[in-house]
Amino acid sequence: MLKDITLGQYYPADSVIHKLDPRVKLVWTMLFIISLFVFGSISCYIVVTLVLIGLIRVSKVPLKFMMKGLRAIFMLMLITVIFNLFLTPGTPVVQIWKLTITKEGIRTAAFMAIRLVYLIVGSSLMTLTTTPNDLTDGMEKGLRFLKVFRVPVHEIAMMMSIALRFIPILMEETDKIMKAQMARGADFESGGLIKKAKGLVPLLVPLFVSAFRRANDLAMAMEARGYHGGEGRTKLRPLHYESRDRAAYLLMLVYIAVLILVRIAAPVERLLGIAF
Template structure:
């Protein structure tokens, strides 16, 4: 049913990675992605592979869930690989008709493919092991220093979590409006893309009106319960770093050093 739609792709399991502080996971993912772009060498990517495999193993999430995220970017990946292969100038390797594959191009294509794949898998590990709520909580607390630069961190996190709460409600509402209009002869199924898109317009208007009405009600309910922004707010479940988070950060540092070392020492 439409109510059961889960936002994001959280995979519930009881693992070390699941229990980590969301901030640790955010920082870890970011560092991992950066490391892929900073240390460009086969040896370093070998280290990254081992690290990623270890994390996936520890997360207890089946590997096929990680690969699922790849489907969305297969096309992008192909384009990147092909363009890099054929359009990078350098020492020619193979010549097909007018197109030349260069050594540099091939290398670049391979690196790009590895990077993109690991980037997606790496961030999937985070979204699969962290609920959207934890993620917004982690962002709110992790980005708090930005408050000093007048970035409304708390408000942004609040907007995200309210959006998450209302997505299923609005989906249900869309369903209701659609059925009500179908009962009066509206046709959402037939026709080409343009016709289908046009038939959505009468759906959007009532949906928008209802969304605004809900927003108005919700704002009133929030005010009635004493909401006045992030200042002076306490938390029921505040985030605290645990021992395992310290261990995770240590592992991360070791990984980064290994990446650096692999690039410097192995040199290929």
């Protein structure tokens, strides 16, 4: 049940993308997401698709694994598509009863669906190839300039890495407590909404107790090892840019340049004779 969530799960493999500096991957992902929204044309999406397929192949993460993350947003996607399909004004194509599907509606719905899928796949690609630790390290270092504005960058990064680290632990704990209560005859599946909600009490109370206990233990252990915030703290493996990271940044610029060119030239639209 909970195991379907791929976001925030690391897939160990030996690939160039795994080895990249987390900062590079963060910037790439951010730019990728922005590009999805800025360059909304068929030709551009063809380029984006090719790049995404290429990146997935290079990352050596099975496609099946990536698609798992899509299951979680399926409902959201369905609603978005349906709303866009029926509620966009424009030239009508089909009319059923009071619902009208317009040409613009189809276009927006299709683009929306593609954007959402690529957004999830793109960010999954980052989280699947970067350990949570690397990710927060990258964030901490990449956002260090915010310290000037008194943003507690280190503390936020530390909180994030602890939160990410605790997701699998708490999931395992949930599974264990669920099983223990099922052994005592608890039923988490059948019954109406109220009965189901009530049935969660035997799960949630022990889970909260254990979460607080763990938090307490962790705080104690951190203090015992001399943790006192980010001031003067050094890293075991400091982040350094290597030549492959510089190459990745260069590729990113090429990617943007190609998208801009394709947007202006719009080869597919010209070929099909669609307005753009």
